[in-house]
Amino acid sequence: SDVSSDKYRSRLPTLVEIATKKCIQNVSRLSDVGTTPFHLVKPILKKMNAKQLDLVEVTSPTIIPESDCLWIELIGKDFPDRPLYDKATSINNTIMPNKSLYFKYSKDRDNFRKDSAERLRNITEKLKLQKLANSIVSVPELLKDPTVRRNRVPSGFSRQYSNPQKNSILNKAKRDIQHRSIMFKNSNQPINKRYDPYDAFK
Numbered sequence: 001s002d003v004s005s006d007k008y009r010s011r012l013p014t015l016v017e018i019a020t021k022k023c024i025q026n027v028s029r030l031s032d033v034g035t036t037p038f039h040l041v042k043p044i045l046k047k048m049n050a051k052q053l054d055l056v057e058v059t060s061p062t063i064i065p066e067s068d069c070l071w072i073e074l075i076g077k078d079f080p081d082r083p084l085y086d087k088a089t090s091i092n093n094t095i096m097p098n099k100s101l102y103f104k105y106s107k108d109r110d111n112f113r114k115d116s117a118e119r120l121r122n123i124t125e126k127l128k129l130q131k132l133a134n135s136i137v138s139v140p141e142l143l144k145d146p147t148v149r150r151n152r153v154p155s156g157f158s159r160q161y162s163n164p165q166k167n168s169i170l171n172k173a174k175r176d177i178q179h180r181s182i183m184f185k186n187s188n189q190p191i192n193k194r195y196d197p198y199d200a201f202k
Helices: 002-011 015-025 038-045 050-059 068-078 097-135 164-183
Strands: none
Touching (some): 050 068
């Protein structure tokens, strides 16, 4: 019947709907919409990010300025904490005020990230310098010339005995005295007594 035929036809997608669906499925590959009227490509353009939409506007300028309405949606998506309207931008005699506002927010974000990175580097550098300063310990011995050998003088000795030549003479005299004391240790003879060869038989 005619009624059933109308229902069957209503369930079939149109050619535009089929084409739109296919374009949305492959939206990441689109960079040009040619001279297609804006109202036909609007559902497709709404699926693009800011970088891709900007490229399509360059390659297909016929969608401008109608495409400016898409930028306000991108502002709400990428900058949810920023206002959707800026008076200074709206009176700047631009045909794309929403797009201009988007790129203004984008520039502000980039500058903020650069400033934050610079502050972080400065803080990190200060912490490194502070840590280095706290770890430095004064060691006077490291400042002395390692090629110069210094003789340590034992406590109780006068510095005059640090002379190697004098020490050598003194040690020799001490050894002579010890040698003499050993030789005459068991001798009971007076030093000035006359030698008698028969003392050993007495």
